Amino acid sequence: MKNLIRTGLYAAGCFLSVTASAFEIAQEFSAEAVQSIPGRPSMTVKMFISKKAVRTESIMNGNTVVEIVYPKDKRRVLLNQFRKTYVEQKAQNNTTKVKKINSSPCNGIVNATCKKLGKEKIAGRNAIKWEMTVQRNGQNFKSLHWLDKKYHMPLREQFHDGTISTMALSGKEKINGRNTEKWKIRVTRPNGQEMESQQWYDAKLKMVIREALPGGYVRELRNIKVGKQNKSLFKIPSDYKKEGLSGMMPTDRMAREKMNQEQMMNPGKAR
Numbered sequence: 001m002k003n004l005i006r007t008g009l010y011a012a013g014c015f016l017s018v019t020a021s022a023f024e025i026a027q028e029f030s031a032e033a034v035q036s037i038p039g040r041p042s043m044t045v046k047m048f049i050s051k052k053a054v055r056t057e058s059i060m061n062g063n064t065v066v067e068i069v070y071p072k073d074k075r076r077v078l079l080n081q082f083r084k085t086y087v088e089q090k091a092q093n094n095t096t097k098v099k100k101i102n103s104s105p106c107n108g109i110v111n112a113t114c115k116k117l118g119k120e121k122i123a124g125r126n127a128i129k130w131e132m133t134v135q136r137n138g139q140n141f142k143s144l145h146w147l148d149k150k151y152h153m154p155l156r157e158q159f160h161d162g163t164i165s166t167m168a169l170s171g172k173e174k175i176n177g178r179n180t181e182k183w184k185i186r187v188t189r190p191n192g193q194e195m196e197s198q199q200w201y202d203a204k205l206k207m208v209i210r211e212a213l214p215g216g217y218v219r220e221l222r223n224i225k226v227g228k229q230n231k232s233l234f235k236i237p238s239d240y241k242k243e244g245l246s247g248m249m250p251t252d253r254m255a256r257e258k259m260n261q262e263q264m265m266n267p268g269k270a271r
Contacts, residue, residue: 026204029205031225033046043058050229053234064081073090087243122146125169127147132145144156170184175210176210178202185197197213198212199212205224205226
């Protein structure tokens with residue numbers, strides 16, 4: 001489920017990034033992605049999700065920043081509506097693959113190999129147990145992953161440093177007018193420190209539409225409207241001229257840097 005969550009919650013402009021992983025869309029829709037941090041103004045980004053592309057619109061320093069992402073092409077475009085110009089960016093690493101249900105947890109992870117160990121029951125749910133080996137700086141790091149057979153999400157993970165992550169269904173709840181499943185995630189560090197978060201999964205959209213993290217940090221999709229999106233939203237206007245990265249306005253560069261920072265912080269690893 002984690003790979004599905006990133007489609008919705010990390011696809012929102014300056015603070016949520018869809019470029020971290022390719023994805024599959026269950027239904028086309030539009031929504032507002034809202035990020036709330038205690039003591040700070042909330043941030044809102046408009047989203048338009050189609051089968052092939054994602055458009056986000058956000059306000060930065062009084063200017064509208066428009067980004068169009070084409071995940072399967074690993075390409076994104078930043079539109080400068082004031083100057084009627086655009087900047088195009090393509091991913092250099094072309095190894096990321098679309099993560100499909102029942103695929104290996106290694107899918108999309110560089111220098112990783114996975115071995116299926118069998119089937120087990122985790123908290124009453126059917127799971128497939130995998131051993132993952134990741135090579136970093138000449139060393140091999142092994143971890144164990146129990147993936148839910150239905151959702152391909154990690155019900156339990158044991159990492160090489162002793163960290164354990166568990167995920168369990170805690171009930172059903174209506175969020176922003178949508179029927180969801182509420183999941184609780186608990187991460188236990190080797191020193192005994194525990195962290196808990198919650199996710200609300202929309203089975204029809206096949207993605208998490210709300211996430212509550214420690215410290216009161218919340219990300220969610222509001223005003224979700226399911227329906228086919230206008231193709232013109234995902235096209236570069238014919239009267240726009242292409243510019244190089246040096247031609248970006250300060251607000252555009254800021255948005256790009258913010259997106260890249262968020263992508264590095266949330267690399268969209270297979271979950």
